[in-house]
Amino acid sequence: MTHNLPLARLRHPCILEVVEPFEESRNQVMFATEPVISTLQTAAADARSELDEVEIQKGLLQVARALEFVHATGYVHTDVKPASIVINNKGDWKLASFAYLSAVTGPDATDGCWAYENDSDEPALARSLDYADPAHVIDRNVSVSNDMFSLGVTIFSLFNEGRAPWQYYGSVSTLRSTDHLSVVMRSSQWASLGSDLQSILQNLLQRQPAMRYSAKMFQTLPYFNSLLVSVLKFIERDSFAAHGREEKVQFLRGLLKMLPQFSAPLLRRKLLPSLLDLIADRALLPYILPNVFAISKGLSSLEFTTKVLPRIRPLFDVQDPPQTQMLLLTHTDLYVSKTSPKEFRETIMPLLYSAFQSEHVAVQENALQRIPRLVSLLEYTHVSEQLFPRLLSLFGKTKILSVKVSCLICLHSVVPILDKQTLSEKLVPTLARIKTREASVMISALAVHEAMASKLDVETLAISVLPQLWVMSMCPNLNTTQFGRFMRVVRDIGTRVEKEHTAQLHEAQQLAQSEAEHITSARTSMPDSFGAAVAPSSVTAADVSLSMAEIVGHRTGPAPQPPGDSLLDDFSSAFTAVQPAAALSTPAAPGPRLPPPPRSNSLVDSLLDDHQPQPQPHVGIPAMPLVPARTGPASLQTSSNSQSLLDLSDFDPLR
Secondary structure (H helix, E strand, O other): OHHHOHHHHOOOOOEOOEEEEEEEOOOOEEEEEOOEEEEHHHHHHOHHHOOOHHHHHHHHHHHHHHHHHHHHOOEEOOOOOHHHEEEEOOOOEEEOOOOOOEEOOOOOEOOOOOOHHHOOOOOOOOOOHHHOOHHHHOOOOOOHHHHHHHHHHHHHHHOOOOOOOOOOOOOHHHHHOOOHHHHHHHOOOHHHOOHHHHHHHHHHOOOOHHHOOOHHHHOOOHHHOOHHHHHHHHOOHHHHHOOOHHHHHHHHHHHHHHHHHOOHHHHHHHHHHHHHHHHHOHHHHHHHHHHHHHHHOOOOHHHHHHHHHHHHHHHHHOOOOHHHHHHHHHOHHHHHHHOOHHHHHHHHHHHHHHHHOOOOHHHHHHHHHHHHHHHHHOOHHHHHHHHHHHHHHHHHHOOOHHHHHHHHHHHHHHOOOOOHHHHHHHHHHHHHOOOOOOHHHHHHHHHHHHHHHOOOOHHHHHHHHHHHHHHHHOOOOOOHHHHHHHHHHHHHHHHHHHHHHHHHHHHHHHHHHHHHHHHHHHHHOOEOOOOOEOOOOOOOHHHHHHHHHHHHOOOOOOOOOOOOOHHHHHHHHHHHHHOOOOOOOOOOOOOOOOOOOOOOOOHHHHHHHHOOOOOOOOEOEOOOOOOOOOOOOHHHHHHHHHHHHOOOOOOOOOO
């Protein structure tokens, strides 16, 4: 493998680049090259990746430039074939397989001997006779013309599914007897080739080496004078950098019109990578990005997110020139179609938030106009924590009328997503701080209030929203139609407040009545101190008093009074009113009844006898005595209580 070392020494844009040099160990040899996607042989044989004619023209020019460089250094490749040409991820054709590189000049020049029969390389690594120059094999003539013959056979194989027009299977005798040009011209593919290409093959496949084109002359042939090929040559890194800014601008403007003429594979593999490499020049971004987005429309979502989005993402924060952000914002629909909702929220929304901070009003309005169509892609958390605060901030800071209106339109679009608390605590106070009285702002604010009305509670509507609407409706810039709209919304909200608040009051009244009935019902079923249920509400206090008197065996009827003692009657009534309720206790076991004391004719004795304390009705809780009860017989206890309340020993009614 040491004969592959020249590849590491050859440096040219059209030669496969070695990234890591050869490393040889006891078991293996390693080296690394730039990324490649396939060989030319594989691409030509794959019907799904049919090579475009412009791509073929551009690729052949690159191979010719590589051969020109090799020949200029005094070497001959001697193994040019489709398998020796690789295609990188940018669609460039690179010359590789320098295992049989031969010097034609200098001290390393070979004698021209090529002993095929002694070739010890593996079949996959050996040179193929199918692409070899007869002058090299038969005449032992090593020259740069050998590579041009091999290039001619390679060109024909591109239109023959990657196969040479003949197969020698390693037989040199068969090669000697073949008229190569006649075989090609009699093939079925010959008629499908254009006249320019036929002329090239007739020159390269002829038997006399001296009559063939050189690599340098090959690049100037009319076949390569296509405008599309010239475009591809212009956009190459070295060629593009050599032109002035005005030429670059004119080229990029014209390229946008020519893109439909290129095939989709060529756009993806060649033009798009070249354009993305030019993004580093920020001054040309307004002219580069339209071409990038035009090509991106034909990409799959995976291609866009892996190839394009990572390259344009750093541009989201670039605010100068403003045309850059305008172009990025204009293609928001493209981002939506090529990214997932999560990817859009995390990657694309920062572009709009950056535009909110722009000093250019046109950029702010462009970003705000996109929001209502994008809200459906956003989650509640993102809206409440990211989008909504930024909209409120921009609305509060801007003094531009059109930006305020655009902010209100955006706020109107996020109202269905936000919760009631956020609306009542943040959005309602923000709208209350509006100072301008322009009709457009008032009508936009009215639309936001109307959208919020269905989500706010009636208290907020009555206390905050309706007063705001009344103030706004008095704006002198409103016309009759706009004022009528205000009145309609005010009536609708007022009607809702009236209905719902009336229903709330009615419900509260019913609840209070229900609670009162429940308490009354609970009291009727609560046991008193005797263990019996409290009398129903229909039972009067007098009924309860009579029942208790019967239980304790007390006489309840009034004592007979002498007629005409009205003063004593009044006094008796007053005395009865101030008598405390007797302390009730569990009745004692019945015993022998004592005879009543002898009745005295004294008026005082009669008064005391007729107005003994009566049992008081008990409702729920037994009445407590006004003075502590004394121990002793019931009759004595009553007498003591009476004396403690009023001492009648010195009372003389006739005095």
